[in-house]
Amino acid sequence: MTDTEATDTQDAGTATDGGKIQIRLENLSKRFPGQRDPAVDDLSMDIPEGEIVIFVGPSGCGKTTTMKLINRIIEPTSGRIFLDGEDVTKTNPDLLRRRMGYVIQQIGLFPHVTIANNIATVPKMLGWKPQRISERIDELLEMVGMDPGDYRNRYPKELSGGQRQRVGVARAMSADPDVMLMDEPFGAIDPITRDRLQNEFLRLQEQIKKTIIFVTHDIDEAIKMGDRIAILREQSHIAQFDTPERILVNPADDFVADFIGRGASLKRLSLSRVRDVELHQWPTVPDGASRDEVRRVLDASNKSAVLVLDDQRRPLRWVNADHLHRTDDGRALSEIGLSPEAVVQPNATLSDTLNEMLSARYSTAIVVDSSHAYQGIVDIDTINETVRSLRRAERTRLEGDDLEDRDD
Amino acid sequence: MSTTSAQPQGEAQPGTADVQATEAGATGRRSLGGYLFMPVLLAVVLLALYWSVNGRDLDDVEAQRLGFDNILASTQRHLLLTVVSTAFVLMIAIPFGILLTRPFARPITPPAIAVFNIGQAIPSIGLVVLLAIIWTIGFWPAVVGLTAYTTVPVLRNTMVGLKQVDASVIESARGMGMTKLAVLLRIELPLAVPVIMAGLRTAMTINVGTATLAAFIGAGGLGTLIVSGFQGNRPIITIVGAVLVAVLALLVDYVAGVAEDVLRPRGL
Numbered sequence: 001m002t003d004t005e006a007t008d009t010q011d012a013g014t015a016t017d018g019g020k021i022q023i024r025l026e027n028l029s030k031r032f033p034g035q036r037d038p039a040v041d042d043l044s045m046d047i048p049e050g051e052i053v054i055f056v057g058p059s060g061c062g063k064t065t066t067m068k069l070i071n072r073i074i075e076p077t078s079g080r081i082f083l084d085g086e087d088v089t090k091t092n093p094d095l096l097r098r099r100m101g102y103v104i105q106q107i108g109l110f111p112h113v114t115i116a117n118n119i120a121t122v123p124k125m126l127g128w129k130p131q132r133i134s135e136r137i138d139e140l141l142e143m144v145g146m147d148p149g150d151y152r153n154r155y156p157k158e159l160s161g162g163q164r165q166r167v168g169v170a171r172a173m174s175a176d177p178d179v180m181l182m183d184e185p186f187g188a189i190d191p192i193t194r195d196r197l198q199n200e201f202l203r204l205q206e207q208i209k210k211t212i213i214f215v216t217h218d219i220d221e222a223i224k225m226g227d228r229i230a231i232l233r234e235q236s237h238i239a240q241f242d243t244p245e246r247i248l249v250n251p252a253d254d255f256v257a258d259f260i261g262r263g264a265s266l267k268r269l270s271l272s273r274v275r276d277v278e279l280h281q282w283p284t285v286p287d288g289a290s291r292d293e294v295r296r297v298l299d300a301s302n303k304s305a306v307l308v309l310d311d312q313r314r315p316l317r318w319v320n321a322d323h324l325h326r327t328d329d330g331r332a333l334s335e336i337g338l339s340p341e342a343v344v345q346p347n348a349t350l351s352d353t354l355n356e357m358l359s360a361r362y363s364t365a366i367v368v369d370s371s372h373a374y375q376g377i378v379d380i381d382t383i384n385e386t387v388r389s390l391r392r393a394e395r396t397r398l399e400g401d402d403l404e405d406r407d408d
Numbered sequence: 409m410s411t412t413s414a415q416p417q418g419e420a421q422p423g424t425a426d427v428q429a430t431e432a433g434a435t436g437r438r439s440l441g442g443y444l445f446m447p448v449l450l451a452v453v454l455l456a457l458y459w460s461v462n463g464r465d466l467d468d469v470e471a472q473r474l475g476f477d478n479i480l481a482s483t484q485r486h487l488l489l490t491v492v493s494t495a496f497v498l499m500i501a502i503p504f505g506i507l508l509t510r511p512f513a514r515p516i517t518p519p520a521i522a523v524f525n526i527g528q529a530i531p532s533i534g535l536v537v538l539l540a541i542i543w544t545i546g547f548w549p550a551v552v553g554l555t556a557y558t559t560v561p562v563l564r565n566t567m568v569g570l571k572q573v574d575a576s577v578i579e580s581a582r583g584m585g586m587t588k589l590a591v592l593l594r595i596e597l598p599l600a601v602p603v604i605m606a607g608l609r610t611a612m613t614i615n616v617g618t619a620t621l622a623a624f625i626g627a628g629g630l631g632t633l634i635v636s637g638f639q640g641n642r643p644i645i646t647i648v649g650a651v652l653v654a655v656l657a658l659l660v661d662y663v664a665g666v667a668e669d670v671l672r673p674r675g676l
Contacts, residue, residue, distance in 0.1 A: 093585075097585035098584065108580030111577065111675050125590075
């Protein structure tokens with residue numbers, strides 16, 4: 001069971017670095033009736049516990065079929081599936097599915113059932129007590145950032161697309177499954193909401209540490225969300241199964257390199273987070289500061305504006321000398337100047353941060369902690385420098401890998 | 409017609425409180441005025457009929473035929489024909505509709521629908537008379553004829569209702585480990601109810617009209633008034649029979665419409 005090398009598994013399918021294996025697929029194939037070629041052909045792979053594993057590939061490569069083989073929505077033609085060491089290829093599929101969360105792109109909330117009852121579906125089937133189910137619903141709604149009192153008794157059509165998506169995730173987690181299967185869960189959502197939901201989901205995953213299989217056709221989403229990425233080509237053949245860093249730095253072949261596309265080092269900005277770079281400091285003043293104080297701070301720094309913070313050190317306004325001059329009528333600092341637009345948290349990716357900066361009016365992003373208190377700033381130079389050092393690291397690592405290859 | 413929706417919520421009539429409270433869930437439900445319109449109209453028609461018949465000199469035959477006892481008995485008989493045949497329709501159409509939408513039944517679906525279509529394609533008068541000739545006269549052949557005639561709309565609506573359920577809803581239900589039976593009972597059928605009910609409503613309304621033909625094979629009902637009015641050259645009897653059938657059809661349609669509103673799952 002644990003002896004991976006004994007099977008004729010490809011190297012590409014075993015990238016677990018010795019962690020505990022949650023799901024093992026062995027020589028899995030699916031041949032649909034009336035089709036000459038199998039949709040999934042002899043796929044073997046180990047999925048480590050507590051990680052997000054992304055299946056990504058061009059459309060028609062069999063990635064969704066492969067995911068559906070795991071909870072046997074599609075029954076495999078041959079091969080075996082192990083969940084937590086247990087062979088589940090022939091067990092009761094309904095009971096198997098109750099152990100796995102399942103989120104699809106269209107979400108598929110039950111339209112005639114309240115949000116609470118949608119979430120309660122699996123716990124009810126598992127025979128939980130009503131009290132426990134009710135508490136679980138509240139807990140999950142809070143976890144996905146929705147007020148239980150407000151949303152429990154609503155119907156799906158009364159929610160926005162993003163809210164439905166959250167309920168879909170909450171519903172999939174209802175019975176606290178170890179494994180979640182997600183098929184393009186953010187695919188049908190507008191880009192801004194998608195970005196936010198992705199970030200929320202990553203934050204959530206840091207707490208819940210589920211084993212997640214996540215299907216997407218979007219390599220950028222794969223790089224952002226994945227602990228490991230399986231790049232699949234036709235018939236679900238694994239082109240490369242590795243961490244996003246290693247795939248970006250060292251694509252296994254031309255297919256992978258093509259699929260990643262150009263600008264790999266730019267993509268790697270999605271892998272670096274704000275907390276990984278050195279924050280710069282910016283002159284700040286408290287909300288109640290007098291105008292003279294502000295002018296003194298401004299003069300003492302080489303910056304053109306100061307950042308006004310409230311009593312809990314949350315960023316309030318940008319104020320420059322011009323603002324002070326134009327509004328010299330005793331208005332509070334919080335009422336003049338510009339509102340801070342690009343505000344990010346330490347777990348934001350540099351790619352998101354860059355996006356925020358470009359859409360704001362100044363090339364500086366304010367970094368705040370989880371209680372929104374000011375931490376420092378990231379400016380365009382920081383990002384520039386990161387890109388340059390990534391590129392340097394890439395080159396060194398490439399040379400190192402070449403040596404390793406020769407060792408094989 | 410819709411007067412209540414303009415009122416502030418607190419003043420809404422008790423009957424519509426629920427409609428007001430769940431604005432989004434209220435689509436398709438009517439205001440109180442909407443619910444009252446049809447019964448009031450029908451009552452006015454019946455009163456006008458009563459008033460105009462009462463003001464005439466009736467001969468013995470007319471007086472007997474149009475007497476309260478005879479009309480009540482005919483109406484009851486008419487309703488019984490409708491209700492019994494509708495019950496048979498439900499017992500046949502809904503199970504077959506479910507069966508024919510299951511994936512394993514796909515190969516037999518077209519021939520099965522063709523068989524059901526025969527019932528509707530034959531003119532009902534022909535079917536009823538044919539049954540009377542080859543079987544017997546009276547209540548039961550009339551019920552069989554009516555059932556054959558209205559099974560198709562309910563069957564077709566059951567199938568359409570089940571097929572229009574969003575495939576992603578079914579997939580997510582199956583993906584969460586609901587059994588096929590649970591998906592059918594708790595997801596597919598509730599979501600198909602509005603369409604099935606619409607078919608049933610059509611079927612019942614058609615049945616009230618078609619049940620008139622039962623008079624030709626001695627099954628009774630309001631058709632008897634119409635036929636005997638023709639035969640005895642007493643138009644007043646025919647008119648009363650015809651108006652009563654029309655009122656009954658509209659009333660059945662109205663009641664079925666209310667049932668549709670009540671049975672439609674919330675959230676749709």
